[in-house]
Amino acid sequence: MSELFRRDxxxxxxxxxxxxxxxxxxxxxxxxxxxxxxxxxxxxxxFIGPNGLKRIDRSGAxxxxxxxxxxxxxxxEVVLPLHQVAEPAFYIVVVLDLVSGRLNGHDKDTLGLAxxxxxxxxxxxxxxxxxxxxxxxxxxxxxxxxxxxxxxGQQYASYNPEQRCxxxxxxxxxxxxxxxxxxxxxxxxxxxxxxxxxALELRPACGVWxxxxxxxxxxGSAGKSDITRPLSKLLLVMEECCEPISExxxxxxxxxxxxxxxxxxxxxxxxxxxxxxxxxxLAEAGFILSGGNGINDWPQFHHTASVLGATEGASRxxxxxxxxxxxxxxxxxxxxxxxxxxIAVGISGAIQHMQGIAPCDKVVAINTDEGCDMVKRAxxxxxxxxxxxxxxxVELVEHRKQTINEGATNEQ
Numbered sequence: 001m002s003e004l005f006r007r008d009x010x011x012x013x014x015x016x017x018x019x020x021x022x023x024x025x026x027x028x029x030x031x032x033x034x035x036x037x038x039x040x041x042x043x044x045x046x047f048i049g050p051n052g053l054k055r056i057d058r059s060g061a062x063x064x065x066x067x068x069x070x071x072x073x074x075x076x077e078v079v080l081p082l083h084q085v086a087e088p089a090f091y092i093v094v095v096l097d098l099v100s101g102r103l104n105g106h107d108k109d110t111l112g113l114a115x116x117x118x119x120x121x122x123x124x125x126x127x128x129x130x131x132x133x134x135x136x137x138x139x140x141x142x143x144x145x146x147x148x149x150x151x152x153g154q155q156y157a158s159y160n161p162e163q164r165c166x167x168x169x170x171x172x173x174x175x176x177x178x179x180x181x182x183x184x185x186x187x188x189x190x191x192x193x194x195x196x197x198x199a200l201e202l203r204p205a206c207g208v209w210x211x212x213x214x215x216x217x218x219x220g221s222a223g224k225s226d227i228t229r230p231l232s233k234l235l236l237v238m239e240e241c242c243e244p245i246s247e248x249x250x251x252x253x254x255x256x257x258x259x260x261x262x263x264x265x266x267x268x269x270x271x272x273x274x275x276x277x278x279x280x281x282l283a284e285a286g287f288i289l290s291g292g293n294g295i296n297d298w299p300q301f302h303h304t305a306s307v308l309g310a311t312e313g314a315s316r317x318x319x320x321x322x323x324x325x326x327x328x329x330x331x332x333x334x335x336x337x338x339x340x341x342x343i344a345v346g347i348s349g350a351i352q353h354m355q356g357i358a359p360c361d362k363v364v365a366i367n368t369d370e371g372c373d374m375v376k377r378a379x380x381x382x383x384x385x386x387x388x389x390x391x392x393x394v395e396l397v398e399h400r401k402q403t404i405n406e407g408a409t410n411e412q
Contacts, residue, residue: 080249085146089124091177092117095168096129097187100340101136103143105359106183108244110237111144114181115245116211118146128175128255132156132164141252144245149257156259161188162267163259165195170260172200184208184236186284193236205232209241277311282328282335285311290330293317294346294367297387301345304390307397313337315347331356346386349373366390 014022092114096107111127118125126146133156140148149171155163172180180196183189184207197204207219211231219238220227282288289305290313291298305312314324316331330337332352342360347353349372357363357377365378366386375381382389 080142080247083146083248083250085124085126085251088126088146090118090126091147091175092125092127093172093175093177093180094127094129095180095182095189095192096131097183097185097189098131098133098135098137099187101134102361103137103139104187104361105244105338106185106187106189106239108143109239109241110181110183112244113208113211113235113237113242114179115144116242117179117181125178127250128177130168130171132167141249142245144248144250145252146250147253147255149255151257151259153259159188159267161192161195164192165199167260168192168196169199171257178233179231180234182234182236184238190236193234197234200234202234203232204234204236205229206236208235208237211242277305277309280311282311282313282330282337285313285337286340287311288313288330288337288339288341289343289345290314290347291318291324291345292347293321294348294386295323298323300387300390304394307394310343311339313342315353316350344374344378345390347374349375349377 094107094110094114096110097104098107111129114127118127127144128147128149129140129145130149130151132151134152135150151167182193182196184193193204193206196202205216205218207223208216209219210217212228214231215228216231216235218227218229219225277285277287287308287310289301289308289310291301292315295301295318302312312324312328313330313335314328316329316333318324319326319329319334327335329335330353331350332355334356336356336359338359339357340361341364342357342362343364343366344357345366347365348367348369354373354377362380363374363378365372365374365381366389367375367381367383368385369375370381370383375383
């Protein structure tokens with residue numbers, strides 16, 4: 001019997017056609033070109049990178065006859081290389097915003113810039129992340145944290161920048177870091193960084209968005225101009241100042257630290273106050289309920305947003321149909337949003353809309369089409385009629401509120 005490899009044109013056609021029902025289950029073996037050379041199949045996933053992107057296996061292992069299906073290859077766990085700094089030559093301190101106890105995109109970009117500073121001049125530095133209050137995020141090792149100082153307690157449960165500034169002064173005096181980085185944000189980093197600069201008598205570099213050797217480029221004139229200045233010890237950095245860490249793991253070793261004794265400051269946190277969610281600009285809203293052309297009952301949609309306390313948004317189709325005002329449009333052609341929770345009701349997921357919600361932390365999709373792009377993007381999906389789902393959601397929320405009110409009355 002001949003040992004020559006016989007080509008199967010139909011099998012090769014199915015292997016090329018990713019929409020064919022048998023594409024993912026077919027193993028057509030090695031693919032040879034017309035000259036007899038072995039061809040790599042770029043459509044076979046070698047592995048999923050740490051940042052969620054599909055990586056091509058350039059080693060040739062993807063074309064082995066013993067290769068399992070593409071779905072099995074995609075599910076293969078990737079072990080990132082471990083970056084260790086046993087004896088740091090110096091420290092780079094990063095004070096995290098930690099919105100709701102979790103890292104946001106601004107924190108991750110700041111840690112990326114800190115690692116860039118730690119690796120300058122032959123490296124040897126360690127990035128020390130300082131977290132105040134509740135810490136829910138367990139991915140610090142994958143975001144560039146070599147050492148962690150976590151200060152938790154009742155004094156950090158509310159807004160108390162004077163306590164935090166006093167603690168930072170003690171930590172800085174002990175570690176003597178080369179640089180101190182804070183996000184230049186409205187979530188506390190911008191205010192805390194300026195307080196710290198005044199306490200340490202340092203001139204901070206604000207609005208930093210790029211590092212060049214021994215200089216930094218800062219945004220000035222409300223973002224209309226760039227200012228080049230020498231690299232400062234205290235940096236207040238902007239979003240996208242650097243690529244976040246994605247290809248390495250770090251030790252994230254906990255460094256014990258006691259909070260300093262400090263008397264109550266001049267600012268007092270009296271808790272949250274009720275505001276109209278629709279008075280909050282879409283770009284700043286943390287909780288958005290957005291509707292599309294799948295909404296059949298718009299009065300119910302508005303009632304649901306009121307019960308949930310969510311800011312209302314809409315897709316372009318809903319706006320063009322006159323169901324929502326133009327300033328409520330979410331997407332690349334409307335408003336880019338950075339909500340912590342984004343609920344998309346009846347939105348299939350056009351590319352412009354997906355671009356506009358890319359920075360959102362958690363996305364919940366309510367749709368009748370389980371194969372739409374919004375469901376694929378969502379962290380949690382509910383497949384079914386939006387009217388029925390929203391009705392049930394309102395019932396659960398109102399029952400929860402009633403239970404809480406009854407419990408508070410019984411305690412009194």
